[in-house]
Structure formats: structure tokens, C-alpha cells
Amino acid sequence: MLGKLLKHEWKSIWKIPVLLIGILMITAVIAGLTFALPIWESDWIGLPLSGLMLLLLFYFAMIAASVGITVYMAVRCYKSMFTDEGYLTHTLPVSSRQILNCKVITMSVWTLITGIAIIISLVVFGGVTFLALSTKSSRFAMDVMEVLWEIRNIWESPMMKGFGACCVSLVCLTLVSSASSALILIGAITLGQKVRGHRILGAVGAYFGITTIVQIIAIVLSIPLMVKMVMDSAYLSIFETSPFSFYTSIYWIMTAVYLVVGVGLYFMSDYMLRRQLELE
Amino acid sequence: MSELVEIRNLTKIYEKKKVALDHLNLTIGRGKIIGLLGPNGSGKTTMIKLLNGLLVASEGEVLINGKAPGPESKSIVSYLPERTYFQNSMKVKELIAYFSDFYQDFRPERAKQMLAGLNISEDARLKTLSKGTREKVQLIMVMSRNAQLYILDEPIAGVDPAARDYILKTIITNYNENATVIISTHLISDIERVLDEVIFIRDGRLILQETVEEIREKKGKSVDAYFREVFAC
Structure with missing residues (x-):
């Protein structure tokens, strides 16, 4: 089916x-x-x-x-x-x-x-x-x-070291974020149904709420990496060494955040459709 | 064989504590045409939505053929809501393909025959049809299924007498005779002649469930007259 x-x-x-x-x-x-x-x-x-x-x-x-x-x-x-x-x-x-x-x-x-x-x-x-x-x-x-x-x-040159791993992490991020973006939309629409009489407004509010939270979580989790980049002398000479390890780490963090958010919203939407469905 | 529909202690409370159904208990057998009757706001549509799994009960349970509303019950229930519910951009033939794909009991030839009878082109998009014609297309799709339970919510509300006759004729001539048809309406005089049994609901509670014959014999009145007496303001 x-x-x-x-x-x-x-x-x-x-x-x-x-x-x-x-x-x-x-x-x-x-x-x-x-x-x-x-x-x-x-x-x-x-x-x-x-x-x-x-x-x-x-x-x-x-x-x-x-x-x-x-x-x-x-x-x-x-x-x-x-x-x-x-x-x-x-x-x-x-x-x-x-x-x-x-x-x-x-x-x-x-x-x-x-x-x-x-x-x-x-x-x-x-x-x-x-x-x-x-x-x-x-x-x-x-x-x-x-x-x-x-x-x-x-x-x-040494600047390209880690480029392959960076590409892999970017591909993973792209795939996971595609599914996660869909789930953020579906989750927001489903959550919006709880706001009786203003369901669309509820869905829009939920969407901006979820995306804001996701962004904050991603930034907070990336802070240690950014601090390390600033503190670490190796990162200070970023254009002489490879920048890709930094981006790879950032991409993996974002992939993990999107994965957790996506899975969470999937089960929430599933529960709401099974146990809270109320068509007007 | 078990009853087709069993409703046990069914309660639905909406937000702001509005009780739409209040510990409703009833059973519905097979092979009958049943009128689900009650004034506006009595809980008819809520009960129908619960039968179709479009709402979740606050308390109690609904069983159709022994199963809670789900994929199995939906495969044997043919439901006509009180609104136009097909995607307007769809063509009639796409609708036929859609129903053929999802419902094993759908008879496309029957649907095509009825559409042809009304001169409705299969290439027409729903949005190009009048509201009345769209409603007829919906009825044709629903009645072209060989279902065990047909649930028709206000099928004759807001239509002219000629269209009412067409709708009732379509229901009577197309339903599977071993199936049960539940027709929700408050236009009783129009459908009384086709009913075997009636269910009266008020404020979400069961007032009466009897055959039309019993009402006529015991009360000496038509269902319409008795309804007016029971629900007199």
C-alpha cells in the first residue's frame, strides 16, 4: 500500500x-x-x-x-x-x-x-x-x-587534506537534512493541529519554533569546536593547513542534530496521527 | 456471526469540555438500512467520524466486524462525508484509478456506468463541475464499492428534491444487499420509505433504536411524526 x-x-x-x-x-x-x-x-x-x-x-x-x-x-x-x-x-x-x-x-x-x-x-x-x-x-x-x-x-597541496572525508560528511548531512527538513515541516503541521481554530498559524509558529531550537542546539554544540579552532595554533594557520577537518566535524555535528530531531519528530507525528487525530 | 458494528461506552469530549457523545452503547446488525437521526449537534457526525477513525474516542470503543477502526475496517467501510473531500484538480478518471488502486471492492465499470448515466465525462476535472455534480461523483464513487458497511453522512442535505430522488435511488440500487447502510440525516420524510431501522440520538446519548415497523405499530405514527414528537422544542 x-x-x-x-x-x-x-x-x-x-x-x-x-x-x-x-x-x-x-x-x-x-x-x-x-x-x-x-x-x-x-x-x-x-x-x-x-x-x-x-x-x-x-x-x-x-x-x-x-x-x-x-x-x-x-x-x-x-x-x-x-x-x-x-x-x-x-x-x-x-x-x-x-x-x-x-x-x-x-x-x-x-x-x-x-x-x-x-x-x-x-x-x-x-x-x-x-x-x-x-x-x-x-x-x-x-x-x-x-x-x-x-x-x-x-x-x-596539504590544504586539501581531509577533503574526501569532508565530502562524505557533506553528503550524509545533505541526505539527513533533506529527511529532517521534511519531518520538521510535517511535525510542525501536526503540532499546529493542537491549536484549535488557528491551525495554520499554529503550524507556522511550530515550524519557526522547531527550526530556532534546532539552530540553537547546532550552534551550542559547535561552540567547543569553534573555540578549539581559535585556540589551537594549527587552526590559526588554517590556510596553510587543511580547513576540511573543521568543516567535517561541523557537518557531522549538524548531521547528528538533524538525525535526532528528525527521529524525534517522526515518532511524535506518528503518535499524533494515531492517537490525537481530530479532523474538523 | 457477530454484529457488524459494536459501540461500547463511547464518549467523545472536545475541548472546552463539550461532550459530543456520552457513554453511547449500541450494536448494528448486517443487511439493514439504518437511519441515524437526531437534531443538529446531537452527535451524529461525531459518531460517524469515530466509526471511520477520523477522531479518537475520549473513552469507550468502536468495533467494526470485531476490529477497532484501522486499515482492516476501512477496507470494508465505504464512507460519504458531509463535505466535498476529493482534490479539486483531479480528473474523474483519476479518481476511478485512485479508488481502484486502494479499494479491492471497488467496481470501476459500475462507476463508469453511473457517470455515463449522468453525462459526466471521465476527462472532466472536479473543479470544472458544479457543486451538485461533484457531490454526485462522490456518491457514485462511494456506492460503487462492494462494501460491508456504507456510512453516508447527510447525503441529501442541501440538494433539490430531484437530486434527492437520484441520490436515494443510487443508494438503494447500488448497495450490496448483505451490507448495512447507515444514513445520517434530519430530513426524515425523504428517506423514511427506504429505512429498516432507526437510531435516535440526542446530546450524544441513545434515545431509541427500533425498526421502522415497530415504531409504526407501537406508536401508530410515521418515523417523521415520532421524531418531531420526541425532539419537540
């Missing part, structure tokens, strides 16, 4: 996120293409300004994709679980845990897809910009290759 829930959940929500991601990719290409136009050298301020506007449009498209998809997921989750549509969701022959799992999986995957889409859009923007500038100046491509060659030298 979880498979069927996932299938129908996916079918009901894919259009808006795909539309937002599509717009993001188009704006990435357009923003990159502006560098191929002779607008930047124009004497009339209007032309470089419009180019700047297109770059800003890409920036806002990234924010719209990230925030828009998150808000859309939250609204869909709320509507399908706690409004009139909840009468269908909660009378399906499935357990409340299967409904919860379906929401967590779908929202986590879309959070991940959104993150990947934003990275791809930056790559697209970079690629199009590179091609656009290369057509204007043959020297540009050579310059970029020289920079890349220098990066290669940095790659082999």
Missing part, C-alpha cells in the same frame, strides 16, 4: 515543482546568455541594468524554487492530511504510519531534487556564461584553463 500511496502522492504534486525547476533552468540559460550580448559595454545605462535584472531574475528563481517548492509541499501535506481532503486520506485502508512514511519520503526526495536542481542550474549558468564569454574573447577560455590548472596544484 505504501507503493500505491507514493504513486498517487507523486502524481498529485509533481507538476508545480517541475514547473518551478523548469523556470529556474530557463533563467539560468538566459542569465548566462546575457554575457554573449554587447549590453555590458553600452554607454546607455539601461542595457547593462537590464542584464543585471536578468542575473537577478536567476537569483530570485533559485530562491523561488527552494522556498516555493518547500511551501508547496507543506501546503499539500496540510491539505491532504488535515482539511477536507484528509477525509479521503484517513479513510484509505492504510495505516497512519504508511501515510506518514509516504509524506516523509515524497517531501525528502523533492527537497533533495530541488537542491540538486539548484546546483545543476548554477552549473548551467556557469557553462553558458563560459561559452558566451569564449565567443567574445578567445583569451577568456585560455585564462579559465590556467585558473583550473592552478586549482589542480592546490588539489595536491
Whole structure:
């Protein structure tokens, strides 16, 4: 039944996120293409300004994709679980845990897809910009290759020590935080149902409350590491040695915090759906 | 065979100490059409929501086919709420696919036949249909299941007499004859002719549970007349 829930959940929500991601990719290409136009050298301020506007449009498209998809997921989750549509969701022959799992999986995957889409859009923007500038100046491509060659030298320097471990911790953080973000949203929406008459306000309040607490916990747990970084002479010469061990530690701390928060909110939401469900 | 529905000591207290159901006890057998009758605020919808697992009881228990509300009971209960509850952006054919996927007892051909009878296109999105047509689509989906228990909450409230006739005809001609149908309403005269049994509820308490025949014989009145007498203000 979880498979069927996932299938129908996916079918009901894919259009808006795909539309937002599509717009993001188009704006990435357009923003990159502006560098191929002779607008930047124009004497009339209007032309470089419009180019700047297109770059800003890409920036806002990234924010719209990230925030828009998150808000859309939250609204869909709320509507399908706690409004009139909840009468269908909660009378399906499935357990409340299967409904919860379906929401967590779908929202986590879309959070991940959104993150990947934003990275791809930056790559697209970079690629199009590179091609656009290369057509204007043959020297540009050579310059970029020289920079890349220098990066290669940095790659082999002691500064890059621990880069692999840092990447592993970052991947773990990304995966855990995707699920945790979904669970923070679901947990906040579920908690908001306890505020009779102001359920949406309750959910919004719970969301900001939970995220604030999570941030405070993450900062408090990171303080010893930051103090150590300042005190430790090895960290003082951070650009001569590797900075990655510091970031790796920070990422693992955040992964642990998100994991604990996610697991806690999962069981709380499960309990609330099983024992406290009250559709209006 | 055990009773289809057993309600024992069922109590539901909302916030601010509002008692919606007060130690309600009743059993409902199989193969009957039952009117769940009571004035507004008597606890009918609360009882129905508890039967469907949409609320959690403050006290007592509900058993359907011997099981508390859960995936098993939901697979044999076909529920029509008193509101439009499908996602408006869905097409009618997507709704059919949805019900076919989740309910093993759903008969898609029956649903398609009834939709065709009303000239409702399967390609139509729900949001493009009128409220009355959306309600008919809901009824068709619910009655196209071969369920053991149909729970219909106010199916004829707020509709014109012609639509009432259509709704009652759809219920009568489509329910599984071994199943029980619970119809909650306060429009008794319209449904009296189809009822086998009635349950009167007031202030969350059971006032009466009798067959329509018994009421007519013992009280010498129609159910509607007797209801007016019992619930006179």
C-alpha cells in the first residue's frame, strides 16, 4: 500500500515543482546568455541594468524554487492530511504510519531534487556564461584553463587534506537534512493541529519554533569546536593547513542534530496521527 | 456471526469540555438500512467520524466486524462525508484509478456506468463541475464499492428534491444487499420509505433504536411524526 500511496502522492504534486525547476533552468540559460550580448559595454545605462535584472531574475528563481517548492509541499501535506481532503486520506485502508512514511519520503526526495536542481542550474549558468564569454574573447577560455590548472596544484597541496572525508560528511548531512527538513515541516503541521481554530498559524509558529531550537542546539554544540579552532595554533594557520577537518566535524555535528530531531519528530507525528487525530 | 458494528461506552469530549457523545452503547446488525437521526449537534457526525477513525474516542470503543477502526475496517467501510473531500484538480478518471488502486471492492465499470448515466465525462476535472455534480461523483464513487458497511453522512442535505430522488435511488440500487447502510440525516420524510431501522440520538446519548415497523405499530405514527414528537422544542 505504501507503493500505491507514493504513486498517487507523486502524481498529485509533481507538476508545480517541475514547473518551478523548469523556470529556474530557463533563467539560468538566459542569465548566462546575457554575457554573449554587447549590453555590458553600452554607454546607455539601461542595457547593462537590464542584464543585471536578468542575473537577478536567476537569483530570485533559485530562491523561488527552494522556498516555493518547500511551501508547496507543506501546503499539500496540510491539505491532504488535515482539511477536507484528509477525509479521503484517513479513510484509505492504510495505516497512519504508511501515510506518514509516504509524506516523509515524497517531501525528502523533492527537497533533495530541488537542491540538486539548484546546483545543476548554477552549473548551467556557469557553462553558458563560459561559452558566451569564449565567443567574445578567445583569451577568456585560455585564462579559465590556467585558473583550473592552478586549482589542480592546490588539489595536491596539504590544504586539501581531509577533503574526501569532508565530502562524505557533506553528503550524509545533505541526505539527513533533506529527511529532517521534511519531518520538521510535517511535525510542525501536526503540532499546529493542537491549536484549535488557528491551525495554520499554529503550524507556522511550530515550524519557526522547531527550526530556532534546532539552530540553537547546532550552534551550542559547535561552540567547543569553534573555540578549539581559535585556540589551537594549527587552526590559526588554517590556510596553510587543511580547513576540511573543521568543516567535517561541523557537518557531522549538524548531521547528528538533524538525525535526532528528525527521529524525534517522526515518532511524535506518528503518535499524533494515531492517537490525537481530530479532523474538523 | 457477530454484529457488524459494536459501540461500547463511547464518549467523545472536545475541548472546552463539550461532550459530543456520552457513554453511547449500541450494536448494528448486517443487511439493514439504518437511519441515524437526531437534531443538529446531537452527535451524529461525531459518531460517524469515530466509526471511520477520523477522531479518537475520549473513552469507550468502536468495533467494526470485531476490529477497532484501522486499515482492516476501512477496507470494508465505504464512507460519504458531509463535505466535498476529493482534490479539486483531479480528473474523474483519476479518481476511478485512485479508488481502484486502494479499494479491492471497488467496481470501476459500475462507476463508469453511473457517470455515463449522468453525462459526466471521465476527462472532466472536479473543479470544472458544479457543486451538485461533484457531490454526485462522490456518491457514485462511494456506492460503487462492494462494501460491508456504507456510512453516508447527510447525503441529501442541501440538494433539490430531484437530486434527492437520484441520490436515494443510487443508494438503494447500488448497495450490496448483505451490507448495512447507515444514513445520517434530519430530513426524515425523504428517506423514511427506504429505512429498516432507526437510531435516535440526542446530546450524544441513545434515545431509541427500533425498526421502522415497530415504531409504526407501537406508536401508530410515521418515523417523521415520532421524531418531531420526541425532539419537540
